[in-house]
Structure formats: structure tokens, C-alpha cells
Amino acid sequence: MRLYNTLTRTVDEFSPREPGQVGMYVCGPTVQDVPHLGHARAVIVPDVLRRYLEWTGLEVLHVRNVTDIEDKIIARAEAEGRMAAAVADHYGRVYDEQIARLGVLPPHIVPRATGHVLEMIELIERLIEVGSAYPAGGDVYFAVRSFPGYGKLSGRSVDDLRAGARVDPDERKRDPLDFALWKAAKPGEPSWRSPWGPGRPGWHIECSAMAVKYLGDGFDIHAGGLDLQFPHHENEIAQLEAASGRQFARWWVHNGLLNIGAEKMSKSVGNIITLAEAIDGHGADVLRLYYLQAHYRSPVEFSEERLVEAGTAYARWLAFLRAVGDIEPSAAGSEPDDARRRFVAAMDDDLSTPQALAVLFDLVSAGNAHLAAGRRAEAAALRGAFTELAAVLGFGLERSERPTSVAPLVELLLELREQARARRDFAAADAIRERLAAAGVVVEDTSEGARWHVGG
RNA sequence: GGCCGGGUAGCCAAGUGGUAAGGCAGAGGACUGCAAAUCCUUUAUCCGCGGGUUCGAUUCCCGCCCCGGCCUCCA
Known part of the structure; x- marks a missing residue:
């Protein structure tokens, strides 16, 4: 398939490092609050990518991290008067519950930052050895200018960033652009022992350390929200590649953001719709349909009306499935195969789910036309293609339960x-x-x- | 200010150097006691504006206008 790579800024023919096997790392949540609709998109996009790759016969090793130690978790813990670990544990559970409701395939490995502090310390030590990092006080910083490739993912030059100049000038940093690999603990904060004294890892270092631990250098796909492209992903690359001298990830896949009222949905903006209320109100499949109707790289504007419309469209799918019932499909006919071909062509073209969905809608229309004409076996054949392809996109298509008691x-x-x-x-x-x-x-x-x- | 991305029917949203998928909404018809569901037909002379390249551009190039993201935590 052809897949856009942020690193090259082009749609490139995707081929895994190891034939038949794909390693995919997805940036997971910082478990400091309940998940919102923006998180859902960031998890559905890689889910669809994974399901499609698997459907085409590839084996995917899917890793999604959990950031369970971070400044905001600590702040939350202080606000709630409990330990940071308790906050992380609580919101981690909420996240898992809600994401599971979305019908997302669970990752094979879900590494937690707090379980990999040793790996991070080793990586930081290596960076100090090669001259890309330096201790200062109890902190350790990454020296951005020591890494010539800095900016290659986000398309910025170090001097552009300089011009932006919204980086906090900390006197311990040699350069304002340098970022923390290790933060010294203030009194009362959770901390780990390290060669630089008690402290905790910076945010970016965990992904570099954990991705490579489980997927190795030069793994295939690193996914995440567009808002992580800079600085998070840029820093991940710098940390790992400066230390190893080898490529970190081969493909960078960034999903577009969910905006609300022309601004992205974000905790810090304070305009979130929680995932739980959206699933309660519309159902997981409708949310999935809503997202997949737009290309994964486009921004999506949240709208209750759009969600209701998606629900109307989705209801047609279920009505078709009910109408066909359990009839045996007819022998063959070219329609199902034509649909599969169109579906593959769409998905191979940089995961064009809008076009893939058009195939599903066409199958439903054609199937209903067969039913209206009394060709039930032909309709059943289309139902077969429909349910197969819908499953590739992750739709559960739960048919309405008919409680036996009533x-x-x-x-x-x-x-x-x-x-x-x-x-x-x-x-x-x-x-x-x-x-x-x-x-x-x-x-x-x-x-x-x-x-x-x-x-x- | 710098770096990205985008402006397509009433709304959402694909797409292509040769004349516009799909969804929602709307209109007409069929079916039906009614309703629902479904089927058939129909709804962009046109793809932000102005130039240019071309036999031909919505699709390529230049300029302009608007919108969004990132440059600070963020999926």
C-alpha cells in the first residue's frame, strides 16, 4: 500500500522492514484525566491501519505506551490529595475501559513509563557519552544543536525555532531549545534514583526508550496525533538517533486533530467532550463512521449534527443486515469481488477510508436493490462482502439484541x-x-x- | 514572524490534466390501510479570487484573500 510519511512529506509505497511483519508504535495517553473525543480519533486511526495491514496478510506487532509519570499527573495528584501513582492508575483504568468500548484491538504490548526508567537512564547516559546531553544541577538536558538532523520530521530549522523564541530561557540550559531528559525531583515529588540524583524522566525520552526496546531500531511505523509532531516526535528521533546513530522509525503517521468551534479539542483549551458521553449518546460504530468519513490526515470539526447524520447513515447498514437476515448467499457473481477490489484500491491509497466507506454504502444500496427485486441470494452475497469489509474498518455491527425473555x-x-x-x-x-x-x-x-x- | 495543511453542491466529504465518489438534507415517483424501511429518478455548467503553462486545469505554476494546526502541555 501507499502511505504518507511525515518524514518524507510524500505518499510512499509501504514495505515493512521484515517481510510479512510490521512493528507499529503509537503514542498513548498521559493518564491525568478522562479520555475525550480527540483521543478516540488518535486510537481509531492506527486501529484501522493495523486491521487493514493484518487483513492483507501482514503480522502487526502493536505497541502503545502509557505515560504514567509526568508533571500534570503530579499536579493532579496534588489537587486531589493523593499519590501520583494512584491518579495514573485511576485514569489509566478509565482510559482502558472507554477505549475498549470503541471496539479497538488491544495493543500487544502496553508499556508504562514508570516500568522503564532504567532503560531511559541508560539511554540518557549514552547520550551524555556521545556528547548530545549534559547534566545541569540535578537535571539532564538534550543539546539540540548537537544533533544535525534536528527538525527533519517537522520541517523546521533550529534557527526557525530560535526566531519563534517562545521557549522558556532556563539558565541551566546551554541553549533555550534544549529540552529535559531528566528532571530533578522537588521535595515530595515521586522520584527514581539516577546517576544525577533523584528525579524523574522527561516526557520525550520514554517513547524513544520503549519503542526501541520492544520494536528495535528502524521499526516500521510510529503513529500519533499531529499535535505531537513537534516537539514530541522530533525529540524522540533526536534522542534515539543521536544515541544509536541508526534510524529510529521508518514511517511517521500523524492523524489530523479533532477541532471544536474552530479550535482543537483539548484539555488545556477546556472544550472537551468526553469519550464516555459520546459513546453513550451515539454508539462506538457511529463514532467510528463519523471519523472515517474524513481522511485520517484532515482535521475534523466536531459537530453533534454530523454525529446524528452519521447515525442515520449507520442505521441503513443495520436495516440492510436485518432485511437480508440469514439467507444463504448465491454462488458467485462479480459484485462482491468488484467491491473488494475497489475497497483495496481505496485503502491502498494512503488509507482512504472515505472511499472505502463509499464501497460499503454502494454494497448496501445494491443489496437493497436486489432485495427489492426479490433476488435474496444475491443480496446475501453482498451482505457477505459488506460484513467482511466493515470488519476490516473495525465496525462491530452489533445487530439489535432481541431479548429472548420478551x-x-x-x-x-x-x-x-x-x-x-x-x-x-x-x-x-x-x-x-x-x-x-x-x-x-x-x-x-x-x-x-x-x-x-x-x-x- | 517562521513552518505545515486546507478552501469542492444546502451541510459533511472524496477525487482527477480531458470534464466531479459517498453520506446527510431536499424534490418527484413506486410500494404501503397508515407508518417505517426500501427501490427508481432528481439536486455542483462547476471545484476561494486573479494571472500563467497546456489542445484542454477544479486538478500543475505564480500572486492574492480567507481558515486551521504547530512553534508552550496536548492524541
Whole structure:
């Protein structure tokens, strides 16, 4: 497939380092608060990439870290009057719960920063050895100007950054652009022993250390939100490549951000919609459809109306699946294969999920047309292609549950309604349908009798 | 100020050097006791503005106008 690489600024033909095997590292959350809709996008995009790569026959080793020690966690702990570890543990659990609800495949490895302090210390020591880092007080800083490649990911030159000059001039830094690899602990702060005294790792060093520990130098894909491109990812590259002299990651994949009211959704802006409330309100599949209708690199503007529209479109999928039922598919026909071909072409083109979704919508339309014409086996064949491809995009397509406990009661009411209709007592028939609707049971009449399902 | 990305129908959103996917909404028709669902038809003479290259540009180049992101923690 062809995949955009931020490092080259072009869409390049993707080929893994080891034939058949892909190593993918995704920047995970800083567990300092509940996840919001922006986090969901950053997790769905790599999920779709992984599922597609696996569907094409590759084996993907998926690593997603957890930043469980960081300034903001410490601040939160102080505010809540408990230990930083307790804060991280709590929000880590919340994150896991909500992300699981999204139907995202769990990563194979979920390394935590606090479990890899030794690896980070070793990396920092190595950086000091090669002259790319220096201790100052109890801190250690990375010397940005010692790494000639600095800026290659984000397309900036060190002098451009200088001009921006919004970096805090700390007198312990030799250069204002230098960033902390190790931070000395203030009294009462959580700390680890190190050659430079008690302290904690800087934010960027954990990803360099953990990615390479689990995936090795020059692993295939490093993903994350566009807002991490600079400085986080730039610093990750600098740290690892300055220390090893070898390439860190081969492909950099950045998802576009979720904006709200023309500003990105962000904790610090204070305009977040929590993931939990969005899933409660719309369902995981609808959220996924909402995101995937835009290309992964484009910004998406949050809109409740758009989400409702996505829900309407999604309802058509479920209605089609209900209408086809469990009919056996017909032998063949070229339609399913044509759809698969179009789907592959779309996904191979830099993960063009909008075009891939168009294939799914076309399958539903064509399938419904078959049904309307009485070609049920052909419709079932399209259902097969549809469910297969929808699964590649990560859709769960949970068909409305029909609780067995109420099924006999509903069937009884529908029988009574049929009798009422037969004697043209439509008032009674409609009353039954309305009462069922009020109870959450939707009744639809078809040429083969009434059909019912739970939910809207 | 620097570095990126974008401006396509009522809304969202793909895409291509040869004349515009898909979704939502709208219109007409079919089916139906009604409703829902579904089917059929239909909805951008045009892709921010002005130049240029070309037989031909929405698609390439230049300029301009607007919008967003990053440059500070952030998915």
C-alpha cells in the first residue's frame, strides 16, 4: 500500500522492514484525566491501519505506551490529595475501559513509563557519552544543536525555532531549545534514583526508550496525533538517533486533530467532550463512521449534527443486515469481488477510508436493490462482502439484541395486531405498534409479515 | 514572524490534466390501510479570487484573500 510519511512529506509505497511483519508504535495517553473525543480519533486511526495491514496478510506487532509519570499527573495528584501513582492508575483504568468500548484491538504490548526508567537512564547516559546531553544541577538536558538532523520530521530549522523564541530561557540550559531528559525531583515529588540524583524522566525520552526496546531500531511505523509532531516526535528521533546513530522509525503517521468551534479539542483549551458521553449518546460504530468519513490526515470539526447524520447513515447498514437476515448467499457473481477490489484500491491509497466507506454504502444500496427485486441470494452475497469489509474498518455491527425473555410477548402482540389488521381494525393495530415503539420495539411491515427489532 | 495543511453542491466529504465518489438534507415517483424501511429518478455548467503553462486545469505554476494546526502541555 501507499502511505504518507511525515518524514518524507510524500505518499510512499509501504514495505515493512521484515517481510510479512510490521512493528507499529503509537503514542498513548498521559493518564491525568478522562479520555475525550480527540483521543478516540488518535486510537481509531492506527486501529484501522493495523486491521487493514493484518487483513492483507501482514503480522502487526502493536505497541502503545502509557505515560504514567509526568508533571500534570503530579499536579493532579496534588489537587486531589493523593499519590501520583494512584491518579495514573485511576485514569489509566478509565482510559482502558472507554477505549475498549470503541471496539479497538488491544495493543500487544502496553508499556508504562514508570516500568522503564532504567532503560531511559541508560539511554540518557549514552547520550551524555556521545556528547548530545549534559547534566545541569540535578537535571539532564538534550543539546539540540548537537544533533544535525534536528527538525527533519517537522520541517523546521533550529534557527526557525530560535526566531519563534517562545521557549522558556532556563539558565541551566546551554541553549533555550534544549529540552529535559531528566528532571530533578522537588521535595515530595515521586522520584527514581539516577546517576544525577533523584528525579524523574522527561516526557520525550520514554517513547524513544520503549519503542526501541520492544520494536528495535528502524521499526516500521510510529503513529500519533499531529499535535505531537513537534516537539514530541522530533525529540524522540533526536534522542534515539543521536544515541544509536541508526534510524529510529521508518514511517511517521500523524492523524489530523479533532477541532471544536474552530479550535482543537483539548484539555488545556477546556472544550472537551468526553469519550464516555459520546459513546453513550451515539454508539462506538457511529463514532467510528463519523471519523472515517474524513481522511485520517484532515482535521475534523466536531459537530453533534454530523454525529446524528452519521447515525442515520449507520442505521441503513443495520436495516440492510436485518432485511437480508440469514439467507444463504448465491454462488458467485462479480459484485462482491468488484467491491473488494475497489475497497483495496481505496485503502491502498494512503488509507482512504472515505472511499472505502463509499464501497460499503454502494454494497448496501445494491443489496437493497436486489432485495427489492426479490433476488435474496444475491443480496446475501453482498451482505457477505459488506460484513467482511466493515470488519476490516473495525465496525462491530452489533445487530439489535432481541431479548429472548420478551420475544414471545412481542410475537404474541404482533399476532394480535395481524388479526386486527385482517379485520381492518387499524386503530387497534396502530395502537399496538405505538405501544411497542414506546417500549423500544420497532415494528416494520414487510411483504413477508411484520419484522421487529429493539431500538431505533 | 517562521513552518505545515486546507478552501469542492444546502451541510459533511472524496477525487482527477480531458470534464466531479459517498453520506446527510431536499424534490418527484413506486410500494404501503397508515407508518417505517426500501427501490427508481432528481439536486455542483462547476471545484476561494486573479494571472500563467497546456489542445484542454477544479486538478500543475505564480500572486492574492480567507481558515486551521504547530512553534508552550496536548492524541
